[in-house]
Amino acid sequence: MTIAPILRSLLARHKTAGSLVIVEIALTCAIVANAVFLIGERLQRIQTDSGVAERELSRVQLAGVGNQDDPHGQTREDLAALRAIPGVDSVTITNQVPFGSSSWNSSLHLDPDQSEPAAHAALYLGDADFLDTVGLRLVAGRDFRDGEFLDYHPEEGWQQMLEVDTVIITRALAERLFPGDSAVGEVLYFGEETPVRVVGVIEGLMRPTGDSADAPGHHSVLLPVRTPYTIGGSYVLRTAPSDRERVLGDATEALSRPGASRVVLEQETFEELRAEFFHADRAMGWLLLIVCGALLIVTALGIVGLASFWVQQRTRQIGVRRALGATRGQIARHFQVENLILTSAGIVLGMGLAYAINAWLMQRYELPRLSWIALPFGAVTLWALGQLSVLGPARRAAAIPPAVATRSV
Amino acid sequence: MLRYYLELALLSLRRSKVLTALMVVAIAFGVGASMTTLTVLHVLSGDPLPEKSSTLYYPQLDPRTEDGFPPGDDPPDQLTRLDAETLLAEGRADRQALMTGGQAAVLPDPEGPGGAIEPFYASVRYTSTDFFPMFDVPFSAGRPWDASEDEAGGRVAVISKELNDKLFAGEDSAGRALRIDDTEFRIVGVLDRWRPAPRFYDLTTSHFTEAEEIYLPYSTSRDLEMTRAGSMDCFDTRPPGQTETDLGAPCTWIQFWVEISSPDDAASYLAFLENYSEEQRQAGRFERPVNVRLPALMDWLEENEVVPSDVQLQTWLALAFFAVCLINTIGLLLAKFLRRAPEIGVRRALGASRRAVFSQCLVESGVIGIAGGCLGLALTLLGLWAVRQQPVEYAELAQLDLAMLIATLVAAIVSSLLAGLLPAWRACQIAPAMQLKSH
Numbered sequence: 001m002t003i004a005p006i007l008r009s010l011l012a013r014h015k016t017a018g019s020l021v022i023v024e025i026a027l028t029c030a031i032v033a034n035a036v037f038l039i040g041e042r043l044q045r046i047q048t049d050s051g052v053a054e055r056e057l058s059r060v061q062l063a064g065v066g067n068q069d070d071p072h073g074q075t076r077e078d079l080a081a082l083r084a085i086p087g088v089d090s091v092t093i094t095n096q097v098p099f100g101s102s103s104w105n106s107s108l109h110l111d112p113d114q115s116e117p118a119a120h121a122a123l124y125l126g127d128a129d130f131l132d133t134v135g136l137r138l139v140a141g142r143d144f145r146d147g148e149f150l151d152y153h154p155e156e157g158w159q160q161m162l163e164v165d166t167v168i169i170t171r172a173l174a175e176r177l178f179p180g181d182s183a184v185g186e187v188l189y190f191g192e193e194t195p196v197r198v199v200g201v202i203e204g205l206m207r208p209t210g211d212s213a214d215a216p217g218h219h220s221v222l223l224p225v226r227t228p229y230t231i232g233g234s235y236v237l238r239t240a241p242s243d244r245e246r247v248l249g250d251a252t253e254a255l256s257r258p259g260a261s262r263v264v265l266e267q268e269t270f271e272e273l274r275a276e277f278f279h280a281d282r283a284m285g286w287l288l289l290i291v292c293g294a295l296l297i298v299t300a301l302g303i304v305g306l307a308s309f310w311v312q313q314r315t316r317q318i319g320v321r322r323a324l325g326a327t328r329g330q331i332a333r334h335f336q337v338e339n340l341i342l343t344s345a346g347i348v349l350g351m352g353l354a355y356a357i358n359a360w361l362m363q364r365y366e367l368p369r370l371s372w373i374a375l376p377f378g379a380v381t382l383w384a385l386g387q388l389s390v391l392g393p394a395r396r397a398a399a400i401p402p403a404v405a406t407r408s409v
Numbered sequence: 410m411l412r413y414y415l416e417l418a419l420l421s422l423r424r425s426k427v428l429t430a431l432m433v434v435a436i437a438f439g440v441g442a443s444m445t446t447l448t449v450l451h452v453l454s455g456d457p458l459p460e461k462s463s464t465l466y467y468p469q470l471d472p473r474t475e476d477g478f479p480p481g482d483d484p485p486d487q488l489t490r491l492d493a494e495t496l497l498a499e500g501r502a503d504r505q506a507l508m509t510g511g512q513a514a515v516l517p518d519p520e521g522p523g524g525a526i527e528p529f530y531a532s533v534r535y536t537s538t539d540f541f542p543m544f545d546v547p548f549s550a551g552r553p554w555d556a557s558e559d560e561a562g563g564r565v566a567v568i569s570k571e572l573n574d575k576l577f578a579g580e581d582s583a584g585r586a587l588r589i590d591d592t593e594f595r596i597v598g599v600l601d602r603w604r605p606a607p608r609f610y611d612l613t614t615s616h617f618t619e620a621e622e623i624y625l626p627y628s629t630s631r632d633l634e635m636t637r638a639g640s641m642d643c644f645d646t647r648p649p650g651q652t653e654t655d656l657g658a659p660c661t662w663i664q665f666w667v668e669i670s671s672p673d674d675a676a677s678y679l680a681f682l683e684n685y686s687e688e689q690r691q692a693g694r695f696e697r698p699v700n701v702r703l704p705a706l707m708d709w710l711e712e713n714e715v716v717p718s719d720v721q722l723q724t725w726l727a728l729a730f731f732a733v734c735l736i737n738t739i740g741l742l743l744a745k746f747l748r749r750a751p752e753i754g755v756r757r758a759l760g761a762s763r764r765a766v767f768s769q770c771l772v773e774s775g776v777i778g779i780a781g782g783c784l785g786l787a788l789t790l791l792g793l794w795a796v797r798q799q800p801v802e803y804a805e806l807a808q809l810d811l812a813m814l815i816a817t818l819v820a821a822i823v824s825s826l827l828a829g830l831l832p833a834w835r836a837c838q839i840a841p842a843m844q845l846k847s848h
Binding site (some may be wrong): 016017020021023024026027031034035040063064107115116117155156261263265271279280283284287288291294295298299301302305306309312313347361365 | 428431435438442475476477478512514516527528529530590591595636652718719721722723727728729730732733734736738739740741743744745748799800801831836
């Protein structure tokens, strides 16, 4: 079968309807390609590795009512009480947790006189059990030593950080600050005069709020600082996954003994924290998927409608061709090839449009460039869709008997 | 004539039920998706204070050090405590209030009308008296505290309607005592339901969160060193012994709003800010060149990109979907009208003008539009219901108002008429003779 006569008949007789099909397919193709790309982006974000042993962790956040007499003493008692709960492997306290709503950040400098910071990073303050409890893996250097920890006093605030002289940083941050070098032993500055020494590098630890404009998601620094529970941090408990719910209940009870002048603000497993954190991305992913589905259905139905109309319009013509010896297969193929031509034109146009839409999205919503993988995906989907939609009308056309040619309509 | 066309349209639509249903459903889905997202967008980008927003301004100063100074940088989003307190004391605007967010423990009276309630944490706004009249905050009982209480650090509180319902079972609680963070406060006012959306006066945290449950004088919160919450940016080293919230601390964490009724006065307020900033620079307190701003409320919202980008993206997606649905409808209408070419040819031969054929076709598309609009309205309501089920802060705001309801129907009808234009034009081009010949 040659394409030329089909093309000629399309151009001559079905210009309007043909162009409508092409435009519809182009639009659908462009939207689906971008939507699939966006879905991929969201999926990737949802799978962000926090760097901690999420399945085994839970957290309890407390706040004091009124002034607390001895926050550090109370925190030590709390930690002991939590450790005593059956099923608790280890406990730590930290100022912030991944997926949590609060986040402490600082700019980092490689030289105290440097005015532009070398990087921005989240600051995790943890006690001696922090590294092991949350499940961070050292890839170089060492953990903090006992003498390096100090107690955080809220009234002194940030000022106190100047007394810290050792830090552990994430691999991503190490590569940023000291590319191609082992960061262990290097010195950095929190924008102040006093240097801090990097003693270890960990695989990864997400900033509480993930990626942001000024820092990638895994730029974190660990400081050997024991925080009291009164500053909005959390107790983090490590347990077997099956024990989490029970342990959380026991922990809440242990921490909110009657008479204790404080309130439990949050208590949840890290899986719950993660689910909540990525809720918007999941919802958006589903929405995009549903819209893609609806678009494809609408486009398919449109093709079915127009193809059926063409079959009906050409009934006599088909009868004549059949009477002149065309096989059923040839008739059906005519419509299939016709559809292939229209879809292909639509796809070519759609690809260009997809990149145009993407360029606009990139500029307006700071999205990355459309990956080329979305293109063959969009093309194959639409070719398949076109062929499936035209199957019914083509079959009906093939079923037209040659005798039609002899009848007048 | 219109009635006759309507009858013809219904007849024709009934003859090809599947095709008609297809077009109606396509329009309905397109309209439903677009109107759902547009309603959310409309609600989220609305003016929280339509009567006053043009008279409210948000002064910004740049108190930061030379360190890391890039020319053209925006000033910080908040003021230092010293600047905010100075601007408040200067009182150069018609009204002005400083404010910051916080958290406080509420210890309910077990004997109170609300019954025994466990202590809990409530959101608090520490502010000054002008906050209430400046933002048209509605009161159901009592009144704001007055300026003397701001000065004296009075132990007075205004509480939200919701908190009043919870603690006092909705009774007028003005004059009652309330223990907050171990201190006894006297309730002077109870708000009526107040839900500014976005929570424009503090954009440093979530934009669409509810307004606070408790309002206390800022001065009192400093006396008692109550817990603050929200963003804080410290840009310089503090001398030993100074805390982040001390008066001279190099930290920005206070929001400051002014009400200025005439644009001329706004210009002179800006000049005052420039003057102040220059004075501070000469005194050595500010290091950067004068960089002050005075955005009006709506400009400030825009600058902060209050409308979530996902919501915008969803709107574009829905509109694109609608476009595909419309092109689809154009194609189907074309097929439908041209399929009736013989009939139209006969009508033309019997004397129907092109105009008559054209309007008849348009009436038919209009009928599809009305049906699509009704179904689309139902889908919009369903869509908004689905949005309200989402755990997002703006969920409850996703409600259809009358304007959007009318817009939904109009959009459906107008779009179906537009979709009908090309097919109707093609239909009225059908020559009478041709059709008669082939029969």
